[in-house]
Amino acid sequence: MAEKKIILSAKDIEVKFRVRDNYLNAIRGVSLDLYDGETFAIVGESGSGKSVFTKTFTGMLESNGQVTNGSVMYNGKDLTKLTTDKDWEGIRGAKIATIFQDPMTSLNPIRTIGSQITEVIVKHQKVSGEEAKKQAIDIMNRVGIIDAAKRFDEYPFQYSGGMRQRIVIAIALSCHPEILICDEPTTALDVTIQAQIIDLIKELQKEFKFTTVYITHDLGVVANVADRVGVMYGGQIVEIGNVEEIFYEPAHPYTWALLSSLPQLGVKGQDLSYIAGTPPSLYNVIKGDAFAPRNKYALKIDFEQEPPFFKITDTHYAKTWLLDPRAPKIEKPEAIRNLHEKIAAMTSKGGAYYVEQ
Amino acid sequence: MSNNKEVLLSVRGVDISFDKGGKKPFRAVKNANFDIYRGETFSLVGESGSGKTTIGRAIMRINELSKGEIYFKGKKISGKISKEDDREVIRSIQMIFQDPAASLNERANIEYCVSEGLYNFHLYKDEKDRIAKVDKALEDVGLLPEHKSRYPHEFSGGQRQRVGIARAMIMEPELIVADEPISALDVSIRAQVLNLMNKLKEEKGLTYLFIAHDLSVVRFISDRIAVIHLGRIVEIAETEELFKHPLHPYTISLLSAVPMPDPQIEKPKKHVVYDESKRDHSGEKPILQEIRPGHLVFANDREMKEYEAKLQEMEKLEASDK
Numbered sequence: 001m002a003e004k005k006i007i008l009s010a011k012d013i014e015v016k017f018r019v020r021d022n023y024l025n026a027i028r029g030v031s032l033d034l035y036d037g038e039t040f041a042i043v044g045e046s047g048s049g050k051s052v053f054t055k056t057f058t059g060m061l062e063s064n065g066q067v068t069n070g071s072v073m074y075n076g077k078d079l080t081k082l083t084t085d086k087d088w089e090g091i092r093g094a095k096i097a098t099i100f101q102d103p104m105t106s107l108n109p110i111r112t113i114g115s116q117i118t119e120v121i122v123k124h125q126k127v128s129g130e131e132a133k134k135q136a137i138d139i140m141n142r143v144g145i146i147d148a149a150k151r152f153d154e155y156p157f158q159y160s161g162g163m164r165q166r167i168v169i170a171i172a173l174s175c176h177p178e179i180l181i182c183d184e185p186t187t188a189l190d191v192t193i194q195a196q197i198i199d200l201i202k203e204l205q206k207e208f209k210f211t212t213v214y215i216t217h218d219l220g221v222v223a224n225v226a227d228r229v230g231v232m233y234g235g236q237i238v239e240i241g242n243v244e245e246i247f248y249e250p251a252h253p254y255t256w257a258l259l260s261s262l263p264q265l266g267v268k269g270q271d272l273s274y275i276a277g278t279p280p281s282l283y284n285v286i287k288g289d290a291f292a293p294r295n296k297y298a299l300k301i302d303f304e305q306e307p308p309f310f311k312i313t314d315t316h317y318a319k320t321w322l323l324d325p326r327a328p329k330i331e332k333p334e335a336i337r338n339l340h341e342k343i344a345a346m347t348s349k350g351g352a353y354y355v356e357q
Numbered sequence: 358m359s360n361n362k363e364v365l366l367s368v369r370g371v372d373i374s375f376d377k378g379g380k381k382p383f384r385a386v387k388n389a390n391f392d393i394y395r396g397e398t399f400s401l402v403g404e405s406g407s408g409k410t411t412i413g414r415a416i417m418r419i420n421e422l423s424k425g426e427i428y429f430k431g432k433k434i435s436g437k438i439s440k441e442d443d444r445e446v447i448r449s450i451q452m453i454f455q456d457p458a459a460s461l462n463e464r465a466n467i468e469y470c471v472s473e474g475l476y477n478f479h480l481y482k483d484e485k486d487r488i489a490k491v492d493k494a495l496e497d498v499g500l501l502p503e504h505k506s507r508y509p510h511e512f513s514g515g516q517r518q519r520v521g522i523a524r525a526m527i528m529e530p531e532l533i534v535a536d537e538p539i540s541a542l543d544v545s546i547r548a549q550v551l552n553l554m555n556k557l558k559e560e561k562g563l564t565y566l567f568i569a570h571d572l573s574v575v576r577f578i579s580d581r582i583a584v585i586h587l588g589r590i591v592e593i594a595e596t597e598e599l600f601k602h603p604l605h606p607y608t609i610s611l612l613s614a615v616p617m618p619d620p621q622i623e624k625p626k627k628h629v630v631y632d633e634s635k636r637d638h639s640g641e642k643p644i645l646q647e648i649r650p651g652h653l654v655f656a657n658d659r660e661m662k663e664y665e666a667k668l669q670e671m672e673k674l675e676a677s678d679k
Contacts, residue, residue: 045543161405190404190570195614195628217544220573220616223623243620261548262618266577268596271555274548278513343619349674352576352600355613355629 044232234290241316515546
């Protein structure tokens with residue numbers, strides 16, 4: 001297989017936030033290579049650091065946050081060294097764009113949709129207003145706004161939530177970015193609209209050939225969009241692999257727990273399995289494996305020493321002592337064994353989620 | 358099967374309109390009809406703007422009906438009712454809200470938050486009795502008595518939702534209207550709250566009206582499901598029946614939108630989009646009618662024939678599989 005081209009490479013990233021007299025260690029050493037054209041999904045609970053990590057790609061950390069270690073290499077530049085808005089010009093928004101969760105807060109409520117799209121085109125492509133309007137209507141059509149020319153002069157409140165998110169996508173794509181970061185783009189939307197937006201992003205990716213980083217807490221969405229997946233917990237990636245490896249051969253107990261707590265897999269009359277306890281406080285120094293206190297498979301060493309990444313295949317790595325050759329052999333929980341067979345039965349004819357196409 | 362069950366709540370021909378100031382009023386709920394039996398979990402599923410919360414609020418006597426009636430234990434609770442009945446309804450139908458942070462008074466400690474209903478209704482003999490009741494309610498939802506003196510902001514989202522549930526439970530209600538109780542919670546917490554609701558239902562013989570937008574969550578918790586679209590209930594059936602034999606195209610579209618945690622199945626999946634305006638409007642006006650015992654679908658005679666044929670085919674296939 002031809003060597004895949006790395007488009008962005010983050011190494012040993014650490015991020016700290018200063019909160020009063022304390023430091024919050026939001027990201028505790030994360031490395032990631034993004035390949036050109038892939039969709040990489042980051043999953044984790046709130047507070048696991050998934051958004052903070054990707055904000056280092058665009059220099060959008062809150063003002064009390066700081067990258068204290070590591071580098072993000074993109075196009076021969078270390079993005080962590082850029083400080084002023086001028087340094088970021090031509091990268092943030094232009095080459096690396098972000099779509100956020102809530103489309104209402106990303107749009108300006110008192111300006112027309114059209115002016116918000118053309119503003120970006122004029123700024124980045126230095127074209128005339130006339131030409132920008134043409135391009136804006138074109139891209140509005142492309143993201144599925146019906147009657148784009150007529151709706152060009154409307155305001156965000158006249159659009160539904162799904163339509164607003166389409167506009168946010170249109171703005172992000174109007175500069176033809178190389179990397180699109182989608183930060184929970186569908187969490188605030190209805191399931192049927194979510195399905196449409198996911199399809200739209202996938203279609204646009206085929207057409208514009210950008211690399212997508214998808215941040216979500218919904219493993220169903222991950223299964224739909226991702227080529228590769230990184231599972232984050234307590235400010236670290238704890239497991240990384242191809243999407244099929246993560247779903248069919250998960251190795252980290254946290255990934256097991258996340259998968260087994262999905263209501264889609266729930267059996268009526270039985271309790272859903274859940275993750276007891278709460279995520280660790282990142283103000284404290286974490287000793288050993290951050291997940292150990294909530295992990296029913298935790299070994300003694302998990303409380304004492306941080307596990308390294310163990311290699312499972314060329315593409316699949318997990319940070320858990322269970323993979324050490326000296327560790328006892330533990331099988332993944334019953335609920336997620338033969339996952340594919342179970343879900344195949346649910347979605348085939350006569351199954352609970354069967355839908356005729 | 359449903360004959361020997363006691364109807365706890367009955368919604369009959371309910372219309373709810375909102376006046377838009379001179380303009381034509383907006384009909385948020387159109388001719389809703391359903392019964393909730395004692396001891397079951399009945400779910401209302403639909404997108405935002407479908408009117409599911411409006412129905413829930415009408416049952417709580419917050420929204421006024423413009424047509425129809427609502428009965429609770431055979432007694433009319435909609436429109437003008439006596440003061441005693443009003444108090445009785447307020448006590449025995451309790452609500453759990455979506456956002457636990459917004460539904461708790463952040464300046465009051467947990468003891469007050471949970472006791473508020475008791476104070477309003479003087480449901481305690483003395484201070485000792487009240488404290489005992491609060492402790493019991495907290496214990497029921499998996500919190501500790503020492504949490505009483507804390508404030509809502511000191512809790513995690515899941516714990517706050519537990520406080521919200523304790524606050525409802527302390528009134529010893531018979532029906533709980535749970536409006537998207539887990540939508541604002543993290544994935545790992547959702548399972549805990551669902552388990553807790555199931556446990557309380559069994560222990561206390563509660564009845565739930567569960568309002569949600571996500572069919573996958575609803576499947577795990579409900580006995581029966583009503584699917585609502587643009588203010589109109591389009592299908593009602595027992596949970597397994599609805600998932601196995603969805604008939605209305607909107608139900609099918611909702612089902613196809615549930616993301617399944619399996620890349621081989623999820624990636625090639627096509628979403629079915631339902632567009633009300635593209636529906637074949639020929640023939641007479643559709644009504645909600647029974648196609649199998651307990652399975653109702655919103656259709657006219659022509660559509661009924663189509664659904665009947667489809668249903669028979671599905672049933673034949675399943676019979677041949679066995």
